[in-house]
Amino acid sequence: MFETLQAQPADKILALMQMYKDDPRETKIDLGVGVYKDATGLTPVMRAVKAAEHQLWEAQTSKAYTGLAGDPAFGDAMVQMVLGDAVPRAQVAAAATPGGTGAIRQAFELIQMARPQARVFVSNPTWPNHLSILKYLGMEMVPYRYFDDETRGVDFDGMIADLKTAQKGDVVLLHGCCHNPTGANLNAAEWDAVIKVLQDTGATPMIDIAYQGFGDGLDADAAATRKVAAAVPECLIAASCSKNFGIYRERTGILMALSADTSAQKLNQGTLAFLNRQNFSFPPDHGARIVTTILNDDALRSDWMAELEDIRNTMLGLRSQLAGELQRLSGSDRFGFLAEHRGMFSRLGTSSDMVDKLREDHGIYMVGDSRMNIAGLNAETVPILAKAIIEVGI
Numbered sequence: 001m002f003e004t005l006q007a008q009p010a011d012k013i014l015a016l017m018q019m020y021k022d023d024p025r026e027t028k029i030d031l032g033v034g035v036y037k038d039a040t041g042l043t044p045v046m047r048a049v050k051a052a053e054h055q056l057w058e059a060q061t062s063k064a065y066t067g068l069a070g071d072p073a074f075g076d077a078m079v080q081m082v083l084g085d086a087v088p089r090a091q092v093a094a095a096a097t098p099g100g101t102g103a104i105r106q107a108f109e110l111i112q113m114a115r116p117q118a119r120v121f122v123s124n125p126t127w128p129n130h131l132s133i134l135k136y137l138g139m140e141m142v143p144y145r146y147f148d149d150e151t152r153g154v155d156f157d158g159m160i161a162d163l164k165t166a167q168k169g170d171v172v173l174l175h176g177c178c179h180n181p182t183g184a185n186l187n188a189a190e191w192d193a194v195i196k197v198l199q200d201t202g203a204t205p206m207i208d209i210a211y212q213g214f215g216d217g218l219d220a221d222a223a224a225t226r227k228v229a230a231a232v233p234e235c236l237i238a239a240s241c242s243k244n245f246g247i248y249r250e251r252t253g254i255l256m257a258l259s260a261d262t263s264a265q266k267l268n269q270g271t272l273a274f275l276n277r278q279n280f281s282f283p284p285d286h287g288a289r290i291v292t293t294i295l296n297d298d299a300l301r302s303d304w305m306a307e308l309e310d311i312r313n314t315m316l317g318l319r320s321q322l323a324g325e326l327q328r329l330s331g332s333d334r335f336g337f338l339a340e341h342r343g344m345f346s347r348l349g350t351s352s353d354m355v356d357k358l359r360e361d362h363g364i365y366m367v368g369d370s371r372m373n374i375a376g377l378n379a380e381t382v383p384i385l386a387k388a389i390i391e392v393g394i
Contacts, residue, residue: 012128013367020365028363029381031372034180034344035248036311039378046246048304052293056286065282068273070096070254074288077295078254082209082239084219086226093257093268095276096283100210100240103255105133106275107206107236110257111171112137113271120206121163121172123147125347125369127180127208130173142166147182149349152337154184160193168202171236174228176209177221178343181371185215185342191224195231205232210240213308214315215342218244233260241291243344244308250287315344318377325386335389344375350394362388 016032035043069075075094083092097103111118120139122130123146134141142165145158166172174194179185186194198205205228212221229235234257241252257268276283294300319339326335338346348354348370358364364385366372377385 016365016367019359023363023365025363027384029365029376029385031364031366031374031376031385033376034373036243036246036344036375038314041378043248044246046304046307048294048300048307049245049247049290051300051303052290052297055293056289060289066096066285068276068282069094069269070283070288071285071292073296074292075254077292078239078241079256081218081295082212082222082237082256083226083229084222086230087258088262090262091259091265093259093265093272095255095269095272096285096288097238097253097255097276098280098284099242099251100208100238100253101129101133102251102280102283103238103240103253104130104208106255106272106279107238108133108137108139109275109279110236110255110271111206112139113275115169117169119166119170121166121170121203123159123173123175123179125181126173126175130208142170144172146179147184147347147349152182152184152347152349153340154186154190156186156190156193160197163194163197163203164201166197166201166203170201170203171206172198172203173206173208176207176212176225176237178211178215178345180210180343181345181347181367181369183341183343183346183374184337186224188223191227195228198228198232204234204236206236206238208238210238211243211343212239213244213305214312214344217312218305218308229258234258241287245287245291245294245304247287247290250290251284252287252291315374318374318379318382319346321379321382322374322377322386325383326389329386329390344373345371346374347371348389348394354392354394357392358388361392364388 013032020030038044074096079089079092079094097106119142120134121142121144124143144162145155148155207225209225215221237256239254242248259265259268294304323335323339327333350370352368355366355368355370
C-alpha cells in the first residue's frame with residue numbers, strides 16, 4: 001500500500017535550519033527558527049521551571065494517567081492567566097493538549113463537528129501551520145487582509161472590509177498578541193472595531209495566543225483576548241506555554257471553549273475530552289504540571305514573571321537597537337516599524353530575492369517571506385544585520 005504515497009512538501013523552516021547548519025561561515029546568523037535565544041544563542045531553562053521540576057521530582061509518587069482533559073488544576077491556572085476575571089470560570093471548558101499546535105488542531109476539529117460547513121477566516125499572512133492543518137482537514141479558508149507591505153503595519157481598513165463578509169457560523173481566527181509572522185498588532189480601538197464586526201456578523205472568534213508576556217506584558221498581552229471573550233457569546237482560545245515558560249519540548253498547551261451559559265459548558269467539556277480521546281487519549285502532563293506548580297506558588301510565579309519581563313525587555317531593546325542602527329545607516333526612519341512591532345517576529349516586507357541575497361551574500365537566514373526572529377539577535381549581531389540590510393538594498 002505504501003507505493004501509493006506521495007512525497008509531502010518540505011517544511012520551509014526545517015529546510016532553512018538545515019541550510020544554516022551546513023553553512024561553514026562563522027559570521028552566519030539564524031533568524032529563522034521560532035525559539036527564544038539569549039545573548040549566547042542558548043534557549044535557557046527558566047529558573048522557576050528548574051525549581052518546579054525539582055519540586056515535582058521530590059514529591060511526585062506516580063506517573064499514572066491524568067484525566068482525558070488533563071489535570072483540572074492546569075485548566076484552572078491557565079484560564080486564570082489568560083482570561084483573568086473576564087468570563088465566569090463556569091462558562092469555560094478547557095482541555096490540555098500537546099502544545100499550542102495540538103490546541104489549534106483540536107479547535108479546528110471541534111469546529112468541524114459543530115459546523116461542518118464553517119468557513120475559517122485567516123489573516124494574510126498567518127502562521128503556516130494554521131493553513132496546513134486547515135488544508136489537511138479539508139476546511140474552507142477565507143483570507144482577510146492584514147499586513148501592509150508599504151507601512152509594515154496592519155492594513156486595518158482592508159481587514160475590516162474582509163471580516164464584514166463573514167456570516168453566522170463562520171469562524172474568525174485572530175492572533176491574541178505578537179502576530180506571527182509579522183509582529184504588527186492591532187491597537188485597543190482597532191480591537192473594539194473587530195469586536196463590533198464579530199457582534200454584527202455573528203461569526204465566532206478563535207484566538208491563538210502563543211506569546212503572552214512577550215509583547216507588552218503578561219496582562220497587557222491578554223487584554224484583547226479578554227475583551228473579545230467578554231463581548232461575544234461563544235469563543236475558542238488556543239494557548240501555548242512553549243514560549244512564555246520556555247518549555248518547547250514539553251509540548252504544553254490548552255484549548256478553551258467559552259459558552260454563553262454553564263449548561264453549554266458541560267457539553268463542551270465532554271466534547272473536548274472526546275476529541276482528546278480520539279487523537280491521543282490522555283494529554284502529556286509533565287509540562288502542564290510545571291506550569292501549574294509555578295502559577296500556584298507565589299514565590300515561583302514572582303520569579304517566573306521577573307524572568308519573563310527580562311526576556312521581553314531584551315527583545316524590545318534589540319528592536320530599538322536595530323531600528324536605530326538602520327536609521328543611522330540609511331539616513332531615514334523607514335525602519336521605525338521594527339521598534340513598533342511586538343513579540344519574537346518582524347516581517348521586513350521585502351521580496352524573497354532579497355531574502356535569498358541576505359543568505360547568500362551575508363549568511364543571514366530568515367524565512368522566505370522576510371519573517372525574522374528578533375530573539376535570534378544579540379547586541380553584537382544587530383550591526384551586522386543592519387549593514388547587510390542596507391547593502392542588499394532593502
